[in-house]
Amino acid sequence: MTQQLSTAQLAATALLVLLAAGLSLLLELRIARPLLVAAARTVVQLLLVGMVLQSLFAQEASWLTLLVMTLMLGAAAHETQSRQQRRFAGAWSIALAGLPVAMASILVTSVALATLQPARLLSPLVAIPLFGIVLGNAMSAASVTLNTFTTTLLRERASVEARLALGATRHVALGAVRRDAARNGMIPIVNQMAAAGVITLPGMMTGQILAGMAPVDAAKYQILVLFLLAGASALAVAATTYAAAWRATDARHRLRLDRLRGA
């Protein structure tokens, strides 16, 4: 069933990226360099991951699966943190970026594995791709949420402080900021589910159909995956807003922007 792509076929699609870069140079959009770097990273990273997965699948070792997952979590935490315009000072920066993502991905992947019941629970063939897609979405949702939270908080500082000064609790005073941040974090997955099949064919389903799976079966898998992603996004977003609000204030209900670097 599965058909293999030739290097020539891949190279043909790479022409599109080169074309986009050329267009950027022509129009002075200044995205040629980041675009080419990102494209090169895609090639190197995905091929490397493909090779790693192939050797992992050959091993079938649970401890290796867990090790790879841990490395992925570390990379996700680093990536979430590095996408922030404003960061919390010290080790909190990485903790606030990483822990909500880790919690959401581990929880949702566990639910997924319990539901799918693969022959072996920690078989890398199922666990790692599943964990990867869940982690990626939780990471995007959390990083958008955290970024919106800090930038909105700095912009709305006078409003939050005015509420605190009149005796509002930090929960009430930060309510609007938390809701804004959560909404922004959830928009991508909500849009993705709303548009799925009508405006776009999700990437995973497209890939499976191209690789030869029956469309209805591919659709069922896609629905399952979208639900997992929605759950992971919501958990990551909720945990991020909670943790960020907790760290941006203190037990005496004071706004602690001094804990934000460069604020």
Added chain:
Amino acid sequence: MLQTLSLQRLHVGPIDLEAAAGTCVAIEGRSGSGKSVLLRMIADLDPHAGDAALDGELCSRMPAPRWRQRVSYVAAATGWWHDTVAPHFADLEGLRVLLPRVGLPAEAAGWEVARLSTGERQRIALLRALTPACRVLLLDEPTSGLDAESTAQVEGLLHGELARGTIIVMVTHDPGQAGRLASQRYLLADGRLHENML
């Protein structure tokens, strides 16, 4: 009675201050001398050393929101969390009565915050702090953006609050205002309060 007990933060303090019910303390001093820092410490809005007490009840012994419902800070730069004026107030009837007392029409309750002038915001933010629970007003330059007539109206309102037993601690750059309202006047310099009897 409001007492501050060795309040200290950054270059300000330790500050010991006492104000009896129905009296006003005016604090003058150059920009950057820490006047706002002092008011924010009394409201417990920034981390600090020392404590404050209202009628013997320590700030540190009660939840901060309850303290700030009684001891409310009104910043020089106002903050808003709804689009129009009215939703910022719990008591709309009270608002309609108070607005004319600071030279604004009762319809101002329906105005959009974004279209208010600095002086209008300043007066409405002051009214917002006049809640039944409020016992101490910490005012940061309450009339800095106002003309002489509006300033007189705000001072009239504050006199009324003092008569009801409210304590006011105000930062002002207007020696005349300090003279009209305050029974204690201090100059904040080098982080310390100096009696200011000009």
